[in-house]
Amino acid sequence: MVDYDVIVAGAGTGGAITAFTLAKKGHSVLMIDRKERNRIGLKTCGDALGDHHVKKMKEMIGLPDLPKDIVEHEVSGIDLYAPDGVNKLSMIGPSTKGYSFNRHKMGQWLVSLTENAGVEIMASTRVKRPLFDEGKVSGVRVSKEGDDADKDLRARIVVDATGATGMLRRQLPESSLIEKTVAKEDQMVAWRDIYDTPELEFDTPDILQIHWNQEQTLGGYTCVFPQGPHRVNVGLGVMTIPGYTHPRKVYDSFVRENWSFMKTKLVTIDSSGGTAPIRRPIDTMVDDNFMLVGDAACQVNPINGGGIGSSMLGGVHAAQVASEALERNDTSMESLWDYNPRYMESYGIKQASLDVFRWFLLNVTNNDINFAFEKGIVKGIDLLSVSITGKMEIGTGEKFKRLIAGIGKVPLLMRVNKVAKLMNQIKDVYSQYPTTPKGLADWKARLTPIYDAAKKA
Ligand SMILES: Cc1cc2nc3c(=O)[nH]c(=O)nc-3n(C[C@H](O)[C@H](O)[C@H](O)COP(=O)(O)OP(=O)(O)OC[C@H]3O[C@@H](n4cnc5c(N)ncnc54)[C@H](O)[C@@H]3O)c2cc1C
Incomplete structure (x- = not known):
């Protein structure tokens, strides 16, 4: 017997949007959070969100505009400073428009929206582990503050949206295709x-x-x-x-x-x-009756660490696929699979490419960065375009000018070229994400050499 169509573990930005989208489609949803109801949303964060994410949510699921009292200040751009503290690149454009907001109020607003959409909220309740029926996820064991005994709750689909801990993900059986751990x-x-x-x-x-x-x-x-x-x-x-x-x-x-x-x-x-x-998304984010959303699925931008917008995007895709699977009464891994390519297409490809770029950035020195900023080898517009598209593109004439400026740092410029190629390669592999679980192993084998090369670039 099941208690709900879907149980969402975690009421952060990813979990709340998943629950909201499902409830709007008429499904019975329970959302559980370990925090007290009035503390949901309190989280260590930079509290910044691009306006394009809010617009996307409005377009995809009709999310209302952010209430005025959530916004602390409007953001128009970002200044990126070199280690010397003097040279800086200014990034200003439509994609840097956004908000500094009050994270706590934002969390409270999202929970109220889910509640009004019909989601049952169970706060002050820790999700302890997944339950299994014939080896497949069938619910969760929870412990409510103040209760002596744990409780078992059953659902046709369980969503792990517990954030970076991936509380349920890491307790999946060895046989699951989902990666259980995230490397240090x-x-x-x-x-x-x-x-x-x-x-x-x-x-x-x-x-x-x-x-x-x-x-x-x-x-x-x-x-x-x-x-x-x-x-x-x-x-x-x-x-x-x-x-x-x-x-x-x-x-x-x-x-x-x-x-x-x-x-x-x-x-x-x-x-x-x-x-x-801080990496590409988890390679597959579904199993039988089970899905991952937000930080639990590693849906964070590897360069700027922004994960609010992408967790909401992941939540919408997960909820839409879950709803279709519930309608056809098939919540198997195969039936939920489409969540993977849909997320990859909308954000995962860019994340993977930026993950390659992250390895390059890990291997540059303060001297390299100071030099590149001072000589104009890197420009604000390049970084803005890389962060929007996940692609590093510099025109030939411009490349030549920068080559002249960069004399003395030719190995660095060669590395930049190599990284740009690797970023394109990974984008190609991600745009051919397998349409069924059968193709996963071969697809993963194509990633390994690219990441190995990226770590050395
Ligand atoms: C220092 C820092 C700064 C950041 N700055 C920004 C920024 O400026 N902009 C941006 O876009 N992103 C930023 N991020 C990333 C962003 O905060 C996350 O990517 C985003 O919040 C992910 O949402 P989520 O719903 O997956 O997880 P979370 O928001 O972490 O929500 C997870 C929820 O699950 C609950 N939970 C956890 N375990 C359990 C359990 N066992 N049982 C029940 N409930 C549980 C938690 O209480 C929490 O409410 C930052 C991250 C960090 C660490």
Whole structure:
């Protein structure tokens, strides 16, 4: 006997949009979160979201506009600073338009939307493990705060949207085609504080700042994201590769010492750590009666760490495929498979290509970056276009000019060329994502040599 059509574990941005979309289609949905109802949405985040993601949600599922009280400030662009702290690239365009918002209020708004759409919310409840019936997922075991005994709940489909922990994903049986673990080298750990700055007024609160420094924040960066003239979200992330330093330590020794406003009066609004998967999506995000959404599916942009928009996009695709599978009364892996190519097509291809680019960025030095910024070998427009399309394209005439500018760093330019080729190769492989589970092994075999080459590029 099943209790619900779908149980969604986790009420973050990915889970909430999955539940909302399914309920709107008339399915019975339970959404469970370990947090108290009024604390859902509290999360360590840079609190920035591109307007194009909001527009996409409106177009795909009729998501209402963000209420005004959620938005702290409108964003028009991003300044990316070289490690020397002097040279910077400004990225301003339609794709950098967006919002600095209040993450807690956003979470509360999304939960209210799901509730109004008919989703049952079970808060203060930890999802402990998946349940299986004849080897297939059939529900979840949960523990509600204050209850002595655990409870088993059954559904035709279970969605793991528990964020970076992938609570259910990592407890799948060995035989599942889904990857259970995310490699350390593909995880970022972060620390961030939000302050009111009564003594300091940010001149350009609509411009987010990203500071690149390979020695302090290898594979990551420091963000200074104003949320208005007197409020700022300051954080940093580092990849958990061998020898990494805990981000809080780097925050204390590097950020506190090097940003002059850190020495002015600061009123701390929040201070916390978090983690995010920084890689291509999980190779397959479905099993029998089971789907992954958001960070649990590694649907984060590997370059900028943005995962709110893509988790919502993943949630819509997952819900639409789940709904079709429920309608035809077949929730097998084969029936849910289409979620994979649909997500890959809409975002996964770009993620995979940016994952290749991430490996290149991991291997450049502060000197390389300073040089490239100073000589104009890299331009804001290039980075903007790479981050939008996942493709590195520089015209021939422009390439020649930059080659001249880059004399003295020819090996670096050659590496850039090699990486551009690898990015195109991976995009080709992802655009041929298998249409059934049978093709998965062969498809994965095509990825390995490209990623091996990317790690050395
Ligand atoms: C430091 C940092 C800064 C970031 N900045 C940005 C940014 O500025 N812009 C952006 O777009 N993205 C940003 N991201 C990424 C973004 O926050 C995530 O990609 C996004 O929130 C993913 O949504 P999700 O729904 O998958 O997971 P989450 O939002 O993490 O939601 C998961 C939910 O599951 C619940 N849960 C977990 N385990 C259980 C369990 N066992 N039982 C029940 N419930 C459970 C949690 O309480 C939570 O509510 C940042 C990430 C980090 C770490």
